Amino acid sequence: xxxxxxxxxxxxxxxxxxxxxxxxxxxxxxxxxxxxxxxxxxxxxxxxxxxxxxxxxxxxxxxxxxxxxxxxxxxxxxxxxxxxxxxxxxxxxxxxxxxxxxxxxxxxxxxxxxxxxxxxxxxxxxxxxxxxxxxxxxxxxxxxxxxxxxxxxxxxxxxxxxxxxxxxxxxxxxxxxxxxxxxxxxxxxxxxxxxxxxxxxxxxxxxxxxxxxxxxxxxxxxxxxxxxxxxxxxxxxxxxxxxxxxxxxxxxxxxxxxxxxxxxxxxxxxxxxxxxxxxxxxxxxxxxxxxxxxxxxxxxxxxxxxxxxxxxxxxxxxxx
Amino acid sequence: xxxxxxxxxxxxxxxxxxxxxxxxxxxxxxxxxxxxxxxxxxxxxxxxxxxxxxxxxxxxxxxxxxxxxxxxxxxxxxxxxxxxxxxxxxxxxxxxxxxxxxxxxxxxxxxxxxxxxxxxxxxxxxxxxxxxxxxxxxxxxxxxxxxxxxxxxxxxxxxxxxxxxxxxxxxxxxxxxxxxxxxxxxxxxxxxxxxxxxxxxxxxxxxxxxxxxxxxxxxxxxxxxxxxxxxxxxxxxxxxxxxxxxxxxxxxxxxxxx
Ligand SMILES: Nc1ncnc2c1ncn2[C@@H]1O[C@H](COP(=O)(O)OP(=O)(O)OP(=O)(O)O)[C@@H](O)[C@H]1O
Ligand SMILES: [Mg+2]
Numbered sequence: 001x002x003x004x005x006x007x008x009x010x011x012x013x014x015x016x017x018x019x020x021x022x023x024x025x026x027x028x029x030x031x032x033x034x035x036x037x038x039x040x041x042x043x044x045x046x047x048x049x050x051x052x053x054x055x056x057x058x059x060x061x062x063x064x065x066x067x068x069x070x071x072x073x074x075x076x077x078x079x080x081x082x083x084x085x086x087x088x089x090x091x092x093x094x095x096x097x098x099x100x101x102x103x104x105x106x107x108x109x110x111x112x113x114x115x116x117x118x119x120x121x122x123x124x125x126x127x128x129x130x131x132x133x134x135x136x137x138x139x140x141x142x143x144x145x146x147x148x149x150x151x152x153x154x155x156x157x158x159x160x161x162x163x164x165x166x167x168x169x170x171x172x173x174x175x176x177x178x179x180x181x182x183x184x185x186x187x188x189x190x191x192x193x194x195x196x197x198x199x200x201x202x203x204x205x206x207x208x209x210x211x212x213x214x215x216x217x218x219x220x221x222x223x224x225x226x227x228x229x230x231x232x233x234x235x236x237x238x239x240x241x242x243x244x245x246x247x248x249x250x251x252x253x254x255x256x257x258x259x260x261x262x263x264x265x266x267x268x269x270x271x272x273x274x275x276x277x278x279x280x281x282x283x284x285x286x287x288x289x290x291x292x293x294x295x296x297x298x299x300x301x302x303x304x305x306x307x308x309x310x311x312x313x314x315x316x317x318x319x320x
Numbered sequence: 321x322x323x324x325x326x327x328x329x330x331x332x333x334x335x336x337x338x339x340x341x342x343x344x345x346x347x348x349x350x351x352x353x354x355x356x357x358x359x360x361x362x363x364x365x366x367x368x369x370x371x372x373x374x375x376x377x378x379x380x381x382x383x384x385x386x387x388x389x390x391x392x393x394x395x396x397x398x399x400x401x402x403x404x405x406x407x408x409x410x411x412x413x414x415x416x417x418x419x420x421x422x423x424x425x426x427x428x429x430x431x432x433x434x435x436x437x438x439x440x441x442x443x444x445x446x447x448x449x450x451x452x453x454x455x456x457x458x459x460x461x462x463x464x465x466x467x468x469x470x471x472x473x474x475x476x477x478x479x480x481x482x483x484x485x486x487x488x489x490x491x492x493x494x495x496x497x498x499x500x501x502x503x504x505x506x507x508x509x510x511x512x513x514x515x516x517x518x519x520x521x522x523x524x525x526x527x528x529x530x531x532x533x534x535x536x537x538x539x540x541x542x543x544x545x546x547x548x549x550x551x552x553x554x555x556x557x558x559x560x561x562x563x564x565x566x567x568x569x570x571x572x573x574x575x576x577x578x
Pocket of ligand 2: 362363364409
């Protein structure tokens with residue numbers, strides 16, 4: 001019991017220290033406006049990709065519709081914050097966006113998650129496309145032109161906080177009864193069912209949580225970029241999120257963090273290369289996939305517990 | 321007392337009748353063997369009983385605390401929750417998960433951990449996890465696997481993988497345990513060990529065991545009753561002594577002549 005408290009406090013300390021260090025770096029000028037922009041975008045990508053990793057890497061369901069759920073969060077939050085332009089409005093917007101997205105995921109998840117592999121990928125892609133077309137045709141969403149003048153409420157500390165919150169939810173979910181049940185579906189669905197696990201229920205739950213966090217990512221995106229249009233949430237956006245998951249390692253949350261950061265920084269550096277940028281970016285992806293097909297980190301996870309264990313082990317060795 | 325009652329069970333795969341008009345029963349706290357040549361339909365019968373495939377005809381009913389329940393057309397996870405657990409002939413462990421997780425997953429249905437409890441890591445979450453872990457390790461101890469809790473299932477030696485399948489099935493707290501060739505690929509020493517363990521768990525947990533096995537020494541040693549399947553049909557039923565003398569059985573095993 002005491003040990004658990006120690007691990008949890010260590011994680012809390014890591015989060016607080018991270019926040020303080022970044023603020024310090026901003027204060028002394030190491031991180032400028034441009035750098036902060038990169039950090040916010042990396043943060044949003046982390047939120048989007050950890051949710052997708054839960055669906056793909058942990059429940060083993062191949063979804064290509066993440067941008068659709070991101071769009072729901074973005075539009076719901078943008079509409080709410082346009083009338084309530086306060087941090088409170090932002091909080092309400094994110095919660096409402098996540099709730100609507102979760103509901104849609106529940107409704108589409110129950111029939112589509114019966115499908116396997118490629119079929120599921122196509123079905124989820126179709127769902128995202130339907131969401132985009134609806135946004136394109138509704139009056140309240142302002143059709144193809146989209147929404148603009150969305151208040152800038154997704155400031156850097158808000159994004160940082162939400163990265164911590166969504167990651168904690170997903171990681172705690174994974175390391176519990178629910179997460180184990182979800183992983184058993186990926187490992188062997190027949191065995192899982194035969195052990196009394198209602199596989200449909202757990203698949204849908206993972207999908208719903210992934211969709212809810214995608215909506216939070218979308219909400220932050222809307223209130224940072226300040227303009228959104230249906231074209232922002234096409235298949236390319238789903239694929240961009242997928243790239244982060246695959247690159248980091250399918251089934252590694254730590255890998256998702258690293259991949260989002262690496263790609264974000266790469267993108268920032270390549271800004272200076274003009275049109276060559278996309279070529280170099282794609283080339284970097286190809287090289288990484290050729291030399292590290294299981295992703296940067298495979299399924300490896302950073303764990304405070306293991307760190308402590310290693311530390312105490314080496315200390316014991318030293319004592320002996 | 322009859323625990324599981326199987327009546328006129330039939331399964332057709334296209335033109336092939338893999339299980340044909342099988343009527344049998346399992347009593348409470350009984351150790352029964354199901355034998356028969358390769359392709360006789362033994363595994364198919366297990367798949368029917370555990371809901372993995374739906375029977376073409378017939379009924380399967382089980383005596384539960386809530387009275388008699390009909391199991392055909394129930395989803396496999398419901399069947400499992402009714403108290404039927406199994407192992408697989410072609411091992412189906414959760415390969416990339418730890419030995420402990422394999423066992424914990426089988427406890428999902430009996431695990432009352434709540435969603436918010438685990439998301440917010442409330443003290444009750446840690447209490448429940450600790451209790452669960454202890455239960456799992458205690459089960460693993462019976463099979464002498466307590467030192468392997470953190471190993472990945474796929475890294476276990478073959479015999480240990482077969483034993484883990486049994487532990488995992490037991491973790492669902494079954495009334496009936498179906499073992500599909502648990503000794504396949506084991507050496508004589510391991511087989512003798514397994515024979516002892518099967519008898520031990522059957523007594524200790526007061527469960528009914530139905531066992532498919534080609535190793536006759538194990539079957540004759542363990543089983544109180546034996547059913548013999550050939551080409552999907554039951555050709556004999558009886559005690560080990562009766563089965564050893566049965567003309568039809570000898571014919572089925574020696575092949576046609578004599
Ligand atoms: N899903 C299926 N589709 C079509 N045919 C099947 C299927 N499953 C089993 N069969 C056939 O049904 C027959 C019985 O197979 P089953 O696996 O039940 O035999 P078994 O008694 O378990 O044999 P073994 O001792 O080799 O394990 C075989 O002819 C097999 O090819
Ligand atoms: Mg078989």
